[in-house]
Amino acid sequence: GIRSNSTSLYVRQQPRVALVSTTGTEKNRKPIDPPPFVELQVERRVDPSQHFLNNPYIFSTVTLYKADVDQDYDDTPGKSLAGTFVSSANRLKNEVNIDGCYFVFGDISVKVVGTYRLKFSVYEMRKDGQGVVVYLGAVISDKFQVQTQKDFQGLSESNYLTKSFHEQGMHLRIRKEPRTTL
Known part of the structure; x- marks a missing residue:
């Protein structure tokens, strides 16, 4: 298994803005923009063949994190977040095809509504039959704004990395051009 002292985590795409999600409007729910991407790297001396990629x-x-204090916003993600709070590891090519x-x-x-950060925690389920889950580390995003409908400027055009991950099979909404509100 991987050891946490040989791993590094990076937020490769930072959240910038979100439209506050009001309960009961699942179809109107807008995800955080742009979608956050986190990269896990494992040192080559520990995993020379980079087996962890597969x-x-x-x-x-992911949990909602306070903007200025290092603690979770609340104790259950479902209170403050909606959507999918878990991501499995995906082997994807980045913008330079690595x-x-x-x-x-x-x-x-x-x-x-307010200013927050996101905390991404990474784990490995050990397959030795014990069902042991090992904590590999965490990384915290930059601050981003959660706005009400009247303050919300619309979503920005999807960037290259988002489009690239979408083309590689990730379920991401793609925007061709920034929406303008009249």
């Missing part, structure tokens, strides 16, 4: 037992969870291990969060919305 490890189906690695996954990441394989990496990415966690893709294309469907998270926030239910509370």
Whole structure:
């Protein structure tokens, strides 16, 4: 298994803005823009062949994190977040065509207005039959704004990395051009 002291985590795509998600409007729910991507790297001296890229037992969870204090916004993700809070590891090519291990969060919305960060925690389920889950580390995003409908400027055009991951089979909504509100 991978050891946490040989791993590094990077937020490769930072969340910038989100439209607050009001309960009961699942179809109107807008995910955080742009969708956050987290990359896991494992040191070559530990995994020279980079086998971890094909490890189906690695996954990441996301929680809403306070903007200025290092603690979770609340104790259960379902209170403040909506959508999919877990991502399995995906072997994807980045913008320079190099394989990496990415966690893709294309469907998270926030239910509370304000400024927050996201905390991504990464784990490996050990396949030795014990069902042991090993914590590999965490990374915290930059701050982003969760806005009400009247303040919300619309979503930006999907960038190259989002389009690339979409083309590689990730379930991501793609926007060709920025929406303008009249």
